[in-house]
Amino acid sequence: MCFAVSCKNAKEEYTTISKEESLKQIPDSIDFSFHIKPILSDRCFACHGPDKNAVEGGLSLHKAEDAYAAIGENLDRYAIVPGDVANSELINRIFNEDPNMVMPPEESNLILSAYEKELFKKWIEQGAVYKKHWAFVPPVKPVVPKVENEGWGKNEIDKFVLKKLELEGFSPSKKASKEQLIRRVFFSITGLPPSAEQVNAFLNDTTEEAYEKIVDSLLNTVAYAEYMAADWMDVARYADTHGYQDDFERTMWPWRDWVIHAFNKNMSYDEFITYQLAGDMIPNATKESILATGFNRNHKITAEGGVIPEEYRIEYVEDRTNTFGTAFLGMTMECARCHDHKYDPLSQKDHFQLFGFFNNIDEKGLMANAQEIPKPYITVSKKDADGVLDFVNMTNSPTPKVEVMVMKDMSKPRETFVLNRGVYDQPADQVFPGTPEAILPFPEGFPKNRLGLAKWLFHEDHPLTARVAVNRIWQRMFGKGLVESSYDFGNQGALPSHPELLDFLAIKFQKEEWNVKNIIKFMALSETFQQSSEISEEMQEKDPENTYLSRASRLRLSAEMIRDQALKISGLLNDEVGGPSVKPYQPEGIWEETTGGGGGSTSTYIQSSGKDLYRKSLYTFWKRTVPPPSMMTFDAASRDLCTVKRQETNTPLQALVLLNDPQLIEAARALAYKSIGVVGKEPKDQIAYIFQNATSRAPSEEEMAILTNFYQDTLRKIETGEVVTEEYLSIGEFAVVSDISQKDLAALALTAHTILNLDETISRG
Known part of the structure; x- marks a missing residue:
């Protein structure tokens, strides 16, 4: 109704x-x-x-x-x-x-x-x-506009943004406070918060270069590479299992280690993508470049009895085709599988010509059993990890060598046909590898294989590649893209809010040799990025979605950030890089509830122990049929398909996770214990220390009064038995070895847990 x-x-x-x-x-x-x-x-x-x-x-x-x-x-x-x-x-x-x-x-x-x-x-x-549709016209470097307020702005981004604001009769916001700014840039570049010591050092640095020095230092950390890799896992639909009914375990983590390595050495975007699309085909291909092609094999693979192998082999090729379209073109290629696209100039023939590039590997549609490694694959040994693949962390590998799925084309190409209604057993006209002419015709002389496809993607006249890439980087830094539908640059997608700025960034990215760190730094140094997130009633009414960028958007931390922040500030975080996935706390019996009955290592969840409990969320074992529930509650992608933009929800379940997740309860206890060691036994000092580490700022007098009263009230509840100290302090494996009063520790831990639940704590600033 x-x-x-x-x-x-x-x-x-x-x-x-x-x-x-x-x-x-x-x-x-x-x-x-x-x-x-x-x-x-x-x-x-x-x-x-x-x-x-x-x-x-x-x-x-x-x-x-x-x-x-x-x-x-x-x-x-x-x-x-x-x-x-x-x-x-x-x-x-x-x-x-x-x-x-x-x-x-x-x-x-x-x-x-x-x-x-x-x-x-x-x-x-x-x-x-x-x-012609704007996204299919190659970007041309626009003239940087002249603005009335010439005193505002650090670089060209600000000129484009300010011009639009002035045309709409708006003004930019004041600069964010130094506390807000350092928190924002830390999370935007590394996915982790600054420590209280780092915040204080930044506050005391009054030089003009203070902020730029922070940006440069963050871009040169492994944490930056891991954070970039975490984002790429969604795009690449990475998981540690095959999916479908029995959802057997697979080994793809050496490919994940390569992604971290690529970002850490600032591999250019064109090389990064070419390695993943066609690293096996480049001249003098190495084991590293071949390993990178695991990107194409991250799709689901079935072992279900009774399936038709050819039907599922076609599904795997479809997945690679559609992932290519979403990840690099920002186009919904899957819409043209069964018929010509209803909204974009992409025919069914276009779809299957692109499909042809990914149709030539000798793979089976059905796994025989849990132990089978679907071909083609390469072997990564501990010897490799000590030599040509020294970025692969084999330290905790359960075996001395692992097999990783990769790409390798057959010597004789498989014939490709348009499939009537997209059905595997209804071939119609034969087609050959090619690209949609509406986007960019496939150039003469390019090899009609995946390497040629990669060259096409980075052709100087390609209208989409650079735009799609910088738009996703902008989305990462500002909360949403200049094209809000970062997954769809077609006719049904959103129009760019600042088309000239988008093209300026795309051209800059190309001309600066696809340098990812450079474009991130350029965005971070802009005055636009450094604005306050405060919003007036007028702007709330006129521009509630912040389309005109008159302020910084207020963003909740991602699922990974919420967990990693708690581990980081509590001192629990294990900063080991790479290696096999680990299994932190999850509800007991969760895998058994959905097991397909095929047995194997994914039938029962066996929790990790020791330092493995505290690895970054990037390394959490990802079972497709049962992804980590606390992360899914905070809108993590399921990894069934390529995802370039997560949904954003606010639900009561999120509050329940923050209040009851053992990892957060344990982190609160560790944070309380850490504060005692750093600032001594005075509760007010402990609470102030915890608050600053959680929010990146010192608490106000009113906030201190509220939290101190909460602490004292909790102590009284412990004294009367309303809070059972032993039960609360026993959650999680972290053990406190100290002569500190258990009642005092419990009260402080509950106060720390309250602070971890603050809206400000789970926001970027």
């Missing part, structure tokens, strides 16, 4: 705005890409779009030659006549009040507002000029 009311209200809002009000809002010049195309894509393309098999009434509106063509039984009418509104049938139909004639038709539940109708009318008056 509520849904129906909402739809009704929305329709009334769309239809009651007067023509006069609409005309006041119409821009002087109508741009097809930014004004008309989004409406066509959203309201018209389902019936009048690129999919030739779904076109109604013989009218397609996605390109000029079709939109201008004669229609009707006698071919005597035209949907669009440039410059002639009266003879343009589109205008007649969208303004028509007859329910049998109006477009969109009533049964579609789609409507056009008065403003949108007037846009179409003015666009046709101005010549109905079509343009």
Whole structure:
């Protein structure tokens, strides 16, 4: 009922705005890409779009030659006549009040507002000029705009942002406090918080270079490389199991070690991607470059009895194809598997030509058993780890050598066909490896294999690669991309909020040899990044999503950051790099609840012990059918498919995790114990130390009063037996060896746990 009311209200809002009000809002010049195309894509393309098999009434509106063509039984009418509104049938139909004639038709539940109708009318008056979709036009370096407030800004990012703010009548926010700034940049670059000592050192450094020195130092840490790798695990759909029913264990962690290594040495983005797409094909391929191709094999693989092997082999190739489209093109390639894409100029033939690049490895669709290593694979030995693969941490490997799935093409390429409706056993026309011409035709002379595909991706005229990459880096630094739909740069995706800035960054990234650290530093040093996150009532009303970047967005920490922060500030964090995945605390019996019955190492969860309990979340064992529950509660990706943007939710379950996760309770106890060793036995000093480490700032007098009262109240509850000290202090393996009073420790630990639950503690600032 509520849904129906909402739809009704929305329709009334769309239809009651007067023509006069609409005309006041119409821009002087109508741009097809930014004004008309989004409406066509959203309201018209389902019936009048690129999919030739779904076109109604013989009218397609996605390109000029079709939109201008004669229609009707006698071919005597035209949907669009440039410059002639009266003879343009589109205008007649969208303004028509007859329910049998109006477009969109009533049964579609789609409507056009008065403003949108007037846009179409003015666009046709101005010549109905079509343009290629903005994302398919190669970026050209824009002129840096001149701004009125020349005193604000550190680099070109700020000029583009300020120009937009001035046009909208807005102003940028003041600079964030030094405490907020150091917290923000630490989390944005390393995924970890600054220590109280680092915060204080930054506060005391009054030189102009203080902040830049922090940025440089963070970019040169292994923590930066691990944090970048953690983000890449979502993109690469990394997991420690194969997925499907029995979900057997696989060994892919040496590939993860390579990713950390690549980021640590600041491998250029083009080389980083080329290694993963086609490292086995580059001239003089090494064991390292071959290992990197494990990226393509991170998809699910089945061992279920009764499946049809060829059907699942096709699914694996589809996964590699769609991962390529999402990760590097920002395009929904999977939508063209069964038919031509309904919204983007991607045909079913385009889809299977791209599919052809990934269709040539000699793999089986069905694993025989849990012990099988799906071919092709390479062997990584401890000897390799001491030599050519010295970045692979074999210290804790249960065996002296491990097999890792990689790519290796067959000597004779497998034939590829368009599959009718995308079904594995319905081949139609044969196709050969190729790329969508609407994006960039495959150049003459490029090898028609994965290495050629990588070269195509980094061709100087490619319109998407650099834009998609810098947009995801921006998303990482600012909370959302300049194109908010970082997974979709197509017609159904969001328009860039700052198109010129996006192109400037894309060109800069290309010209600076795809240097990832450089582009991150450039963003971090901008005044835009350094703004306060405070928001006025006016801006809350006018720009609630912070589209214009008039402030810093307030961001909750990721699932990994919340856990890693608690481990870091408590002193529990084990900073060992790389190696096999570990199994920290999880609810007892969780794997048994969903086991497929096939046995193997993933039938029962055997918790790690000792220092392995405190490894970074990057190294947590990832079982696809039962991902780590506390991390999933905080919106971690399931790793079933390539994910470039996590969903964002706020649920009561998140509060329950913060209050009851043994890892956080244990970290609170360790943090309390650590504070006693650092600042002594005075509770106020202990609480202030804990608060600063958790929030990166000193507490106010009011906050200190509240927390001190909480501490004293907790002590009283311990005295009366309301809190059972022994039970609370026994959670987790960390043991306190000290003559400190157990009651005092419990009260301080509960206070620390409260601080770890603060909204400010789980926010980036």
